[in-house]
Amino acid sequence: xxxxxxxxxxxxxxxxxxxxxxxxxxxxxxxxxxxxxxxxxxxxxxxxxxxxxxxxxxxxxxxxxxxxxxxxxxxxxxxxxxxxxxxxxxxxxxxxxxxxxxxxxxxxxxxxxxxxxxxxxxxxxxxxxxxxxxxxxxxxxxxxxxxxxxxxxxxxxxxxxxxxxxxxxxxxxxxxxxxxxxxxxxxxxxxxxxxxxxxxxxxxxxxxxxxxxxxxxxxxxxxxxxxxxxxxxxxxxxxxxxxxxxxxxxxxxxxxxxxxxxxxxxxxxxxxxxxxxxxxxxxxxxxxxxxxxxxxxxxxxxxxxxxxxxxxxxxxxxxxxxxxxxxxxxxxxxxxxxxxxxxxxxxxxxxxxxxxxxxxxxxxxxxxxxxxxxxxxxxxxxxxxxxxxxxxxxxxxxxxxxxxxxxxxxxxxxxxxxxxxxxxxxxxxxxxxxxxxxxxxxxxxxxxxxxxxxxxxxxxxxxxxxxxxxxxxxxxxxxxxxxxxxxxxxxxxxxxxxxxxxxxxxxxxxxxxxxxxxxxxxxxxxxxxxxxxxxxxxxxxxxxxxxxxxxxxxxxxxxxxxxxxxxxxxxxxx
Numbered sequence: 001x002x003x004x005x006x007x008x009x010x011x012x013x014x015x016x017x018x019x020x021x022x023x024x025x026x027x028x029x030x031x032x033x034x035x036x037x038x039x040x041x042x043x044x045x046x047x048x049x050x051x052x053x054x055x056x057x058x059x060x061x062x063x064x065x066x067x068x069x070x071x072x073x074x075x076x077x078x079x080x081x082x083x084x085x086x087x088x089x090x091x092x093x094x095x096x097x098x099x100x101x102x103x104x105x106x107x108x109x110x111x112x113x114x115x116x117x118x119x120x121x122x123x124x125x126x127x128x129x130x131x132x133x134x135x136x137x138x139x140x141x142x143x144x145x146x147x148x149x150x151x152x153x154x155x156x157x158x159x160x161x162x163x164x165x166x167x168x169x170x171x172x173x174x175x176x177x178x179x180x181x182x183x184x185x186x187x188x189x190x191x192x193x194x195x196x197x198x199x200x201x202x203x204x205x206x207x208x209x210x211x212x213x214x215x216x217x218x219x220x221x222x223x224x225x226x227x228x229x230x231x232x233x234x235x236x237x238x239x240x241x242x243x244x245x246x247x248x249x250x251x252x253x254x255x256x257x258x259x260x261x262x263x264x265x266x267x268x269x270x271x272x273x274x275x276x277x278x279x280x281x282x283x284x285x286x287x288x289x290x291x292x293x294x295x296x297x298x299x300x301x302x303x304x305x306x307x308x309x310x311x312x313x314x315x316x317x318x319x320x321x322x323x324x325x326x327x328x329x330x331x332x333x334x335x336x337x338x339x340x341x342x343x344x345x346x347x348x349x350x351x352x353x354x355x356x357x358x359x360x361x362x363x364x365x366x367x368x369x370x371x372x373x374x375x376x377x378x379x380x381x382x383x384x385x386x387x388x389x390x391x392x393x394x395x396x397x398x399x400x401x402x403x404x405x406x407x408x409x410x411x412x413x414x415x416x417x418x419x420x421x422x423x424x425x426x427x428x429x430x431x432x433x434x435x436x437x438x439x440x441x442x443x444x445x446x447x448x449x450x451x452x453x454x455x456x457x458x459x460x461x462x463x464x465x466x467x468x469x470x471x472x473x474x475x476x477x478x479x480x481x482x483x484x485x486x487x488x489x490x491x492x493x494x495x496x497x498x499x500x501x502x503x504x505x506x507x508x509x510x511x512x513x514x515x516x517x518x519x520x521x522x523x524x525x526x527x528x529x530x531x532x533x534x535x536x537x538x539x540x541x542x543x544x545x546x547x548x549x550x551x552x553x554x555x556x557x558x559x560x561x562x563x564x565x566x567x568x569x570x571x572x573x574x
Contacts, residue, residue: 047197048197048198048201050194051191051194051197051198054187054190054191055187055191057081057084058080058084058183058184059079059080059081059187060078060079060080060081063075063078063079069121069122069123070121073173076177076180077092077095077173077176077177077180078092079180079184080180080183080184084183085179085183087179088176088179088183091172091175091176091179092176094175095169095172095173095176098165098168098169098172101165102119102127102162102166102169103119105159105161105162106119106129106162109129109144109159113142115131115135116131116132116135117129117130117131118130118131120156125147125158125166126166126170127158127162127165127166127169128147128156128157128158128162129145129156129157129158129159129162130155130156131154131155131156131157132153132154133150133153133155134153136155144159144160145157145158145159146158146159146160214291214292214293217292217293218293223293223294223295223296224293224294224296224297224298224299226284226287226288226294226296226299226300227299227300227301228288228300228301229300229301229302230302231256231258231300231484232255232256232257232300232301232302232375233255233256233257233298233299233300234253234254234255234256234281234284234296234298234299234300235254235296235297235298235299236252236253236254236296236297236298237252237254237255237281237284237294237295237296237299238250238252238253238280239276239280239283239295240280240283240284240287240294240295241283242276243295251273251414251415251416252296252297253277253280253415253416253417254417255281257375258480259373259394259480260393260394260473260477260480261394261396262370262375262376262394263366263369263370263376263378263395263396264376264377264395264396264398265378265380265385265389265395265397265398265421266278266377266378266379266380266398266399266400266417267379267380267381267383267386267397267398267399267421267422268399268400268401268402268422269400269402269411269413269422269428269430269431270428270431271413271431272400272401272402272413272414272415273400273413273415274379274400275311275312275379276415277379277400277417278345278347278377278379279309279311281345281377282343284296284299284301285301285304285307285343286307289303289304302375303341304341304342304343304375305341305342306337306338306341306342306343307342307343307344308333308334308337308338308342308343308344308345309344309345309346310327310330310331310334310344310345310346310347310349311345311347312347322352324350324353327349327350327352328361331346331349335365335369335372338369338372338374339372339374340372340373340374341374342372342374342375343374343375343376344369344374344375344376344377345376345377345379346365346369346376346377346378346379348379348380348381349361349362349365349378350362350365350380350382351381358382359382359384359385362380362382363388363389366378366385370389370392370394373394381428383421383422386421387421390421391469391470391473392469392473393469393472393473393476397419397420397421398418398420398421399417399418399422399423400413400414400415400417400418400422401414401416401417402422404430410434411430411431411434429442429445429446432445467513467516467517471510471513474506474509474510474513478502481502482502485498485499485502
């Protein structure tokens with residue numbers, strides 16, 4: 001009896017919840033229908049008939065924009081219909097007569113001096129006369145013509161009477177414009193009383209234009225419909241603008257980000273495509289959230305409430321702000337407003353000051369961004385940043401691949417994203433060599449760089465705390481994969497095989513870490529470098545309270561087969 005009661009109570013609760021959500025969806029649907037109906041009424045042609053009539057009664061229908069100065073002036077002069085303003089009609093008649101007098105003056109001058117005269121107009125001189133040089137082969141230019149100068153095969157000039165007529169035309173035109181503007185303002189005041197339908201009509205047209213543009217883009221381009229999930233995943237993504245303006249084929253790239261890979265450090269050679277890669281991810285995120293297809297073969301995006309971008313910019317001389325100061329201002333704004341629902345792209349942070357200060361500031365900012373739990377793509381040339389943060393939970397190292405010849409005299413950019421930080425050393429020197437820097441300068445730079453690298457390598461010291469951080473990161477990654485499998489669609493034997501593969505990979509990687517720890521215990525430690533490594537070790541093993549609790553909830557390696565057995569539905573795994 002008690003079991004039946006519990007089952008009935010459970011069914012009642014489920015039906016109540018289902019009814020509640022169904023009612024909510026129905027109310028939202030009703031609200032959309034009402035809004036669509038109101039918009040349809042506001043945009044109906046009958047609503048705009050009175051406004052259209054008012055405009056047609058004031059403005060001439062054949063008025064269009066003209067590119068020629070004289071045509072443009074005439075269009076403005078006759079924009080208002082005749083009969084709307086009596087004084088305006090009188091002023092336009094004066095303007096018309098003055099123009100006719102100017103043309104008649106030039107005709108009379110041509111007949112008097114037996115020359116072919118052509119009247120021209122520009123905004124600076126108004127009307128002027130053009131005479132072909134061939135008309136003056138056997139005589140001089142008559143004295144009545146002034147302001148004459150030769151231009152190619154013709155002479156341009158004016159007369160005193162023509163200057164007077166030009167002034168009369170200018171005065172009458174100004175008077176016409178003043179009265180026309182006054183009439184237009186009165187028309188605007190009348191339209192403003194019923195402006196709401198125009199706003200709604202403009203909004204509807206803009207929305208329709210946007211949707212039509214999206215549809216046309218999807219029809220002619222190789223775009224895909226994005227999914228809205230909890231995971232940021234892109235396969236074959238491309239930059240929507242760069243792939244159109246470059247003649248060569250754009251190289252697509254993949255992207256994947258969750259909370260255990262939320263901070264991705266992008267390294268690579270100069271001109272390898274780091275900036276294009278991170279900007280394409282931001283652009284595709286915006287496109288997906290406005291309802292547009294994206295340039296990829298597959299794409300899924302989590303809803304992002306904010307998007308921040310810190311990209312290189314020139315220094316502002318007007319504001320007395322250097323490149324580095326501008327970087328710090330923009331980064332400070334990001335740090336004050338970021339949260340876990342944000343997406344951030346940062347390109348070349350800290351390069352505007354000294355190397356040591358820039359690196360330390362970049363590390364500190366990276367730590368703050370990691371703690372924010374936002375999705376961050378951080379493009380940098382600081383290899384040390386990638387090394388120091390490589391074992392932090394949530395950090396992933398990626399690089400843009402490049403094919404460099406053995407003697408470093410040729411570099412081929414592959415523009416392909418790959419795992420790990422960039423392995424090519426001295427790629428800046430190689431780029432300078434390809435660019436044509438003198439050979440002796442390249443040799444000195446290579447020698448100095450090699451010595452500095454050897455000195456830095458001697459100071460490096462492995463630490464057991466790094467291995468501890470790697471263990472924690474591996475366990476947190478395992479937890480996330482198990483949770484995704486539990487919420488996913490895989491079942492039966494497919495799920496069992498996938499979990500068995502996951503188990504083997506986890507055991508192998510954990511055994512490799514244990515072996516590395518044993519090797520470290522046998523190595524001699526340098527005493528004078530203990531103090532300098534404590535800060536770095538501390539930053540590497542920092543785990544937030546939430547992450548610590550996650551680690552404690554994960555079964556050990558010994559319990560993993562049981563967990564796999566439970567999630568696969570008691571499927572026997574050989």
